[in-house]
Amino acid sequence: MKLLPFVAALALIFIRADVAAEARTLNAIEAARTLRVGLTGDYAPYARRAPDGKFHGADVAMAHALATSLGVALEIVPTTWKTMAADLQADRFDVAMGGVSVTPDRAAIGDFSVTVLRDGKRPIVRCSDAERYTSVAAIDRGDVRVVVNVGGTNELFAKANFPQAQLDVRNDNRTVFDEVVNNRADVMVTDGAEVDYQVRQHPGVLCAAKVPAPFDHFDKAYWMMRDSALKAAVDGWLTKALGAGDYDKALAAAGNDRF
Structure with a gap:
């Protein structure tokens, strides 16, 4: 008889563990004055983590530019390809960058920015x-x-x-x-x-x-949980940056990095 309350409590724990954390809105990001960007750091020329622990690459430069456009500081959050979706849903970072391909599974979880580039x-x-x-x-x-x-x-x-x-x-x-x-x-x-x-x-x-x-062929973009204001801010900044050739310049600079 004492087993039932324990089982019920255990089930409740599992149910709560399955519920994704509530993602930060653009307002929350601005209030915290920090943008958290998830990067794997193993995918050059987009993002590469050097032996000294510092991140380099085209999307690292773009992450700094995005944070500046929002008027906040940048915090890089290490993630992996295997855990990226779970980390995003757990609100460990606000935006995933670094060569993220647009896929139906990822689009079902959150929003993608406008296309950064097309590859294959x-x-x-x-x-x-x-x-x-x-x-x-x-x-x-x-x-x-x-x-x-x-x-x-x-x-x-x-x-x-x-x-x-x-x-x-x-x-x-x-x-x-x-x-x-x-x-x-x-x-x-x-x-x-x-x-x-x-x-x-x-x-x-x-x-x-x-x-x-x-x-x-597929598109690459920046991936975030659903907040219309955040997506609008990212898309607005990125559209201007792409039009100005900023991403092409960042890729060219990262293409010569050696670690």
């Missing part, structure tokens, strides 16, 4: 294999080793398109490309901007596979 998945390989892995079919073979980072659209794409390949899912995106460099993997398929960045980081070693076109 492409393979990066050792330069000797640049003409070998030029299609999904060429990669989706039992003797091909595909490495991918956990928790984001790269993992979803790999699992959906390479069921026959040897798939190695890694927790740390910063070491994924070392697997290809050191011949422990053959291919990494990721967004074109990251392919281009990693090719510059590994000249003569890593190359973009000579595909006729990206495997798909």
Whole structure:
């Protein structure tokens, strides 16, 4: 008989744990005088966390500019691709930035800003294999080793398109490309901007596979919980910044960063 109240109390705890925290509105952000931006820090040229713990990259520069436009300070909140959705829903940050792709699952949770850029998945390989892995079919073979980072659209794409390949899912995106460099993997398929960045980081070693076109296309944007005033403020600032070429300049500057 004493078990029932305990079970009921335990169920109530679980129910409360499942309820997302109430996100901060633009008014709350302005009152706190701080904008919290979630960044994974493992996705150059958008956002990269250096060994000293500091964040660099195009979206880091844009995060500072957004905070300035709102008249508040910037607080960078580390997150991961695997936990980003839960962190956003738990109100650990106000806006997710750093190369976030627009997907239906994410759009069901919160609002996206206007499109920052359009990209597509492409393979990066050792330069000797640049003409070998030029299609999904060429990669989706039992003797091909595909490495991918956990928790984001790269993992979803790999699992959906390479069921026959040897798939190695890694927790740390910063070491994924070392697997290809050191011949422990053959291919990494990721967004074109990251392919281009990693090719510059590994000249003569890593190359973009000579595909006729990206495997798909998608938009990247900034992701936030639903507050019409916050979305309007982000969209208004971002539209002006894109029109002025600020994002292109930030990408160009980040493209030459080395860590």
